[in-house]
Amino acid sequence: MTSLPAYPSDRKLGLVIDLDICVGCHACAVNCKEWNTGGHMAPLTDYEAWGDSPSGVWFNRIHSFEAGEGVNGRTVHFPKSCLHCEQPACVTVCPTGASYKRGEDGIVLVDEDLCIGCKLCSWACPYGAREFDEDVGVMKKCTLCIDRIYNDKLEEIDRVPACVATCPVGARHFGDLGDPKSEVSQLVAQRAGYDLMPELGYKPVNKYLPLRTNRAQAGCTGAPAAPLKDPREEGTGSRLLRWLDRALSR
């Protein structure tokens, strides 16, 4: 059913991505590909993997931007995957019922057995979160790793999406954004987490944490810049060392 759940629960599972911390290493994207090519939406097909122009299906893409100029400018690494929107037009436009939003946790999924591969959902997603698999002929997208987060075969610590588990700098957080007391919700509140393209009204669940603004002054510590002194000058080092230095310099 591609109508949105009539009685959605308060649970809204999603990601919080810290743009201040991300170093753009693409580890999350690689681990996503690795997990998911054997996961719920498997495979994540590659075309011409060893050819001249390799391409393929990925659920997570790391963009890099420059914003502003000079000392106030920033280089920002910007991971982007499905935002599991609260008003996902990608779901409502689907003619077959293949795309759906789960009532119990808000995760947006595709039922591959129903999908006719009309691609309309990928047109309806403003964020480019859906990628068509030409080999299988169906649409694929991020599952928020439903096969990890509910997987009791995994250690509890591993029951997070693959991207979150692998981020080496802790720039990705996973949790229930519908619960104001959850760690992710508090993080969003403290750091003024924001939505991408809020004007389109999709109400993304995933939030982005902005860059800390006081970094503009971080290059200036307040200490005066002083040149290093030459150790041979008067008053530095021991008398013996100075004599040695002179003797050896001859």
Next chain:
Amino acid sequence: MHPALSVILFTSASGGGYAMLALLGLFGAGGVLSPDPLSGWVAFIWALGMVTFGLLSSTLHLGHPERAWRAFSQWRSSWLSREGVLSVFTFLPAGIYAIGWLVFEDIWRWAGALLSVSAIATICATAMIYASLKPIRAWNNLWTLPGYLAMGLASGALWFTLWAELMPVPHKPAYDFAAVGLVASAAIKLFYWHFLDSGARAATAESATGLGSFGKVRMLTAPHTEENYLLKEMGFRIARKHAQKLRRIALFSGFLLPLAAVLAALLTTHLVDLVLLAVAVVLNAIGTITERWLFFAEAKHTVTLYYGAERA
């Protein structure tokens, strides 16, 4: 947006076909038509042939055409599903109307009225598939629906006029519909292009990333070195100077020259007017396909904002 040939042919051919069905139904319901079997056969083969050709070609771009029947299920939320349901449903009143005309040699006015309503609703549903997509400003605006209706009417009425001239059918009122459709198409497209160029309501790289507080946002490196699905499907770009040239072709070939031909046909003798109408039909088809190609090629998707576009 990538201009897929299958979708261009689908919207152009079935748009005209449904409009011709709507006119057949409308003229029948209005009591203008007489149930001559030969003209009936020609009309139904013509209009239903165009519609069927369009619908079949639309299934060509599907990943799983054999599952296409599933698309009838989600009419509660999806305009594509509604379009599927309406497009197939229209065959029902069309079939009943055709049976009355061809078998019983009678114009069943109620069936004609139903056919007309159903065919117009189908064109509206096709337009709404595009008009409802918020990430594509070139489609998500007030001009899309009237554009599809007017252009459908222009093609359908031209075909109807040519058919009416060929057959023993009163044809004068058909000219009015063709002229109205052509003038309306030209006017709507001019307003639409003006809206497109104005850049009103465009999304920006700043709102797509939320990084606008630092200043202008520029792409530093893309996530991948080769084109991916997103760029092939939604990153299609057309040079502005080509767009301007193609717009002129669409305007003149699609609407203004056919309009001149239709008006000239009114004043000329039989046979000459047939030639003029045939020329109008061909020119209109070229213009319509050009316009439909542009409708896709000029449409920018917001995903391009993540790949270096400043506005979309």
